[in-house]
Amino acid sequence: MATEEMEQLVRRDYKEGFVTDIESETVPPGLDESTIAFISNKKGEPDWMLQWRLDAYHQWLKMKSPSWAHLDYPPIDYQAISYYSAPKRPEDMPQSLDEVDPKLLETYEKLGIPLHERAALAGVAVDAVFDSVSVTTTFKKELGEAGVIFCSISDAIRDYPELIKQYLGTVVPVADNYFAALNSAVFTDGSFVFVPEGVTCPMELSTYFRINAANTGQFERTLIICESRAQVSYLEGCTAPMRDENQLHAAVVELVALEDAYIKYSTVQNWYPGDENGIGGIYNFVTKRGDCRGDRSRISWTQVETGSAITWKYPSCVLRGKESVGEFYSVAVTNGRQQADTGTKMIHIGEGTRSYIVSKGISAGRSDQSYRGLVKIGPRAKGARNFTQCDSLLIGDTSGAHTFPYQEIGNSTATVEHEATTSKIGEDQLFYCRSRGISEEDAVSMIVNGFCKDVFQELPMEFAVEAEALLNVTLEGAVG
């Protein structure tokens, strides 16, 4: 097939591109101490939280935006961003779906994720974040009976200050990196999960993020704690409406797993990638880190990334506990002018720790994708093992894929294996499928889905279905 046709095939309209005009209460653009005080005040936060934010802000002022990632984007004007936006009536927030603004429900309809149906059908508790305020939380009762806390981070700061003080910023320190510091200063919402000792969370937890007010950066903060022998599976999904200006998203996710705990964190991310020239897409700078604090604990990151103009994201695991396990399964699809610099870091500290990395990159159009993986094995991590499998699939002749594996091995008993492949989507495979009567479009999606299978099978069932659908939409084009 001609390259040109291939490119046509992967070009598609962004289906989630629409804007809901719910009135927002937005602060004027700009960032200084008073903005932070405003946010903290709006959230009804205690003074220690405000001080924590201000500390982060002061550290941020001294830091520089990272320049080493394989990305190219105009400098972000942090004074042009508005740092707070909330639906107009925070005091009479809906207690059930019936009370939710119908326009918002309509938005979910358009996204193809009718909230109530999904929640009911899949038995998933949904803490839907719309702009920066939690709109609705369901299944709270069932979770409460199990002793699981699942609420917005703002509620947690108010209701569980001791847990917040004990854990917030202990995985991703305030000054960890530029975007984490910014997030610590201005985060407006996000989720908090606490699973007490010995409890397996009775349902999968999911949150849908959505950015909707013009020029509003969104700064989510998520904190998940599993005590000894506790388990949870958390699902995060994102979509965003079409925009003219780039939107900054700088989230921080912190996971803490104590002895024998297991946290599975899955993401399907579908933010607006910009038009064919990359205009209007989301800038996604995320710090995600899991801390395997307890012996034999396990943290697993699974992600499917199809959106954003620019993605900068390295979900990582710090393997502190003996025989703890870190996993990273990733599918990243880029097309148009999208740029993605993703990967993971596995920091082996404890004895007998293991990590497993499977990364599948698909680049189409004129997009550019880098995988950056760091495997660091400390001197005490005797017998640590890592296996990395990193595959890139190119569609057309103008896309790029780069792999940067970094290894720091401080210990001769460690085993580190790395396998990498780069292939072009097989003309022969396409011909084979089409010669069986399967359309070009379906053949492409079949082959790409096959390529991603090792990762998809790690996703929770209903997410896997959604991920495949999303991949098909992403690669949908002008054919037929």
Added chain:
Amino acid sequence: MLEVKDLHVTVEKKEILKGLNLTIKAGEVHAIMGPNGAGKSTLSAVIAGKEGYEVTSGSITFEGQDVLEMEIEERAQAGLLLGFQYPVEIPGVKNIYLLKAALNAQRAARGEGDIPAPEFMKLVKEKIAQMQMDPSFLQRAVNEGFSGGEKKRNEILQMLVLQPKLAMLDEIDSGLDIDAMRVVADGVNSLRDSKRAILLVTHYQRLLDYIVPDKVHVLMDGRIVKSGDAELAKELEVQGYEDIVEEPAA
């Protein structure tokens, strides 16, 4: 059913087919033989629609339709099937998934709905038993890690499920052990009926002992230089290509 007229095909500026003529009628089995590099695979690939081949002149029609105007998948939907000399591997795509997608795509093109799951399972079970393949092949990725002979059986399995009107089987016998040859041949023969046709590309008489062709053609240097009945293949085996062509036409 299939009519190839004065077909000229160029690959990478090199003319491979140089005025090829071939007519296949419903109910017939044709065999094409010829030396390596003569253009046999090229012919079947061009009929199936593989890109990279430039048809500089001539025509191909299938049941009156201009094949050269059709997309690859449209040709398959019209009832053409190419059994590959070298079937490709498709990692992560289950064999059964490909079968189902292909069958449903062809049904959709005929205006039929998706095959109901139980009916599909029944069909596939029957065909895989016929091919004496282990059902576990259905759950494996398409051709991935299959042995040479298993790939060929898998091609015939697809053919049996899809029931094409014209099956073009490119060296379906290569890499097969003697038992597998019989299984494959039986599979092909089971498709034979008055409404279908089969085009075999082969180097060996042995296959033609099992699937007796109505016509045998010798393809050399981009043309069909000699045609005959099943006897021709036997003569070829004894005399080789050069001598056969030099003999004055009988």
